[in-house]
Amino acid sequence: MVIGWYVHHHGFGHVARFLAVHPHLRGPVRAFSSLPRPAALADDVEWVVLPDDADAVEREDGSRFDPRHADPTVRGALHWAPHDHPGHRARLARIAAGAADLRAMVVDVSAEVVAFARLLGLRTIAVTQPGERTDAAHALAYDLADRILAPWAHGAVPAGALAARTDRVVWTGGISRYDGRGATTPDAGRTVLFLGRVLDDDVRRDAERLLAAAGWRTHAVGHDADSRIDDPWPLVTSHTVVVSAAGQNSIADLAAAGARAVVVAQDRPFDEQRHTACALHRWGLARVAPEGVDAAGILALVEAAASDEPDWSRWQVVGAAQRAAEAVEAMLP
Known part of the structure; x- marks a missing residue:
């Protein structure tokens, strides 16, 4: 049985966090992301590349489809689930296809993937971030998650959205890929x-x-x-x-x-x-x-x-x- 891990594709922080944590997991890991496979990733980690779901696409009749105009937030209930986008549909289909032998799914970060993983019956761990995350989509994700990981020190950053869910929150402290690595000699001068x-x-x-x-x-x-x-x-x-x-x-x-x-x-x-x-x-x-x-x-x-x-x-x-x-x-x- 495999642990699934969804890696959000914006910036480098989510993949850096995954690279820091996965060596400490004892079982096999299957990662899902739109990002290309990181060069530093261990060979025994499976990396499933997901289709993009945010770009405009050209239809067969030559017309242009922009997902921003396809009710992507479902009237504010979600963050991104546009109607009729082939990449979005293929993305979730690929996650479902890779979920049959998963023991759990870590989601860093996506309200929609948290909801989807839980609907698949997986034990679902949502990674959260600081900020004013009191909107409906975050509330749904936090309510559905079996566990919530907050990667900062407890008490450091107020998070009102977590206040009613503290029974499922684990404050890990800041996760750095450099934990335990020795420092180099400081440069002379200023x-x-x-x-x-x-x-x-x-x-x-x-x-x-x-x-x-x-x-x-x-x-x-x-x-x-x-x-x-x-x-x-x-x-x-x-x-x-x-x-x-x-x-x-x-x-x-x-x-x-x-x-x-x-x-x-x-x-x-x-x-x-x-x-x-x-x-x-x-x-x-x-x-x-x-x-x-x-x-x-x-x-x-x-x-x-x-x-x-x-x-x-x-x-x-x-x-x-x-x-x-x-x-x-x-x-x-």
Whole structure:
């Protein structure tokens, strides 16, 4: 019997979380995703590629079908279930075809796949994220899930939607693929790493100029395709200050590194990153940039962060992936 795992295809965070947790699962795993198979994935993990279900398609008669105009939210009851989209129908059919021998399904993240997995009679584990997730689709997913995994420290990020369902919630702590990996030797002097596209390019370049004038050396990675790297860990652990987004994986990685950080919350659905950034500010774990921060503001935040001593142990990264795996396996028949 196999554990199923649905990996949402937006960004890199969901697949990074899967790659961190699956080595701790004792049984075989079958992953479902629109993403291509990750190069780092172990050979014994089956990866089922799902059809896309959000793109416009051309019909046989030459007309164009746009799923955004096909009642995709079912009048607000769901997030994405458009009428008549062949990719959406094929996507669910492929999940159903691969579900016959599953023992359970972990869903990271999709309200529709949670509902579908539960309708298939599977023990269903929903991975949640911070933010104002009180809409009907999230409520349905949380009500149907047999267990809910919250990958942050208990009490860090308020989550009103989980308050009535705490009997089924497991707060794992922040899940980082770097948990247990040793740090590299810090660079000499004052150094700043811009990690990902956290600022508009012109603001980042202006900030780099101001930082250089103030005696800082800067390094930027991940802000475009050419600067993306597979393993930023040596950079994260060797720079004096890291400027990062406030996504769950980014924060877990900062915690694993014990980094001094400036966090720039990105605009995401349900204000996920703003909620996380508020938690970091409240717990004194990172300097949080205000909305619309400019280059001078980044310089001031970096200068302040350089003397911080954040207690990242509060984010509970150590053992989080193992705790997530144990929570999944506890649901198995």
